[in-house]
Amino acid sequence: MPVTEKDLAEDAPWKKIQQNTFTRWCNEHLKCVNKRIGNLQTDLSDGLRLIALLEVLSQKRMYRKYHQRPTFRQMQLENVSVALEFLDRExxxxxSIDSKAIVDGNLKLILGLVWTLILHYSISMPVWEDEGDDDAKKQTPKQRLLGWIQNKIPYLPITNFNQNWQDGKALGALVDSCAPGKCPWLPKPSLWDGGIWALNFLVFIGNARFAVIGVFLLVLVHCKIVKGTENDSIYLPKCMSYRCSHGLV
Incomplete structure (x- = not known):
């Protein structure tokens, strides 16, 4: 399906959904330090929540001091610089991401920053079940994730992160594999005839962890199926299915 001007617009629905999705991912980690992001575009501007998020994800402290009360723009720029320097040392x-972009609320670059954190801390670093350290080192994050999915739902021919996910069967089967019995109203994956309705059911799962998965599924619906191209967003839902099912989000 060709990309339209509406899909690429600044207010395209899938972009807002992606922002909400990344915000939820951040908040899942920040809640252990009693912090929360309401607006991803503006709430990282003083550097404090970004620093807190990095310290939670890395389980390390910043390498140098920062302003606890950054009331002035220069203080905010310095705080964000501390966070970015930390990432460089890690x-x-x-x-193309600098402190000015974060302080000024450049949403595109902020989303790029958060995606980099997701890729590193939620996909690249963890050693997953049935996987040894050597396997993790030899494969790319996409290869590792694809192998894990194939082990979880071996009865479906999953070979990519694009066409195999467009009818809803693989997504429903993966969530059911991660959380057996959590969706008793859903038909067995073998009986599904495809369609967006299958994804919509998953959004309303009561368990808070799997509600997060529902949001990620919407990213697929509004970004992948609409745009019809392969990019980073496609395998984020599957990664979060794994993380949520093991209490690792």
Whole structure:
């Protein structure tokens, strides 16, 4: 399906959904330090929540001091610089993202920053079930995730992160595999005839962890199926299915 001007617009629905999705991912980690992000575009501007998020994810402290009450713009820029320097020392590479972009609320670059954190801390670093350290080192994050999915739902021919997910069967089967019996109203995956309705059911799962998965599924619906191209967003729902099912979000 070709990309339309509406899909690429600044207010495209899938972009807002992606922002909400990334915000939820951040808040899942920040809740252990009693912090919360309401607006991802503006709430990282003083650097404090970003620093807190990095310390939670890395289980390390910042390498240098920062302003606890950054009331002035220069203080905010310095705080964000501390966070970005921390990422550099952790060998997490960022492209075209500087402190000014975060303080000024450049949403595109902020989403890029959060995606980099997700890729590193939720996909690249953990050793997953049925996987050894050597396997993790040899494979790319996408290869690792694809292998894990194939082990979870071996009865479905999953070979990619695009066409195999468009009818809803694979997503429903994966969630059911991670949380057996949590969706008793859903038909067995083998009986599904496809369609967006299957994804909509998953959004309303009562368990808070799996509500997060529902949001990620919406990213797929509004971004992947609408745009019809393969990019980072496609395998985030599957990664979160794994993380949520093991209490790792």
């Amino acid at each position: 060998n997490i590479k960022l492209v």
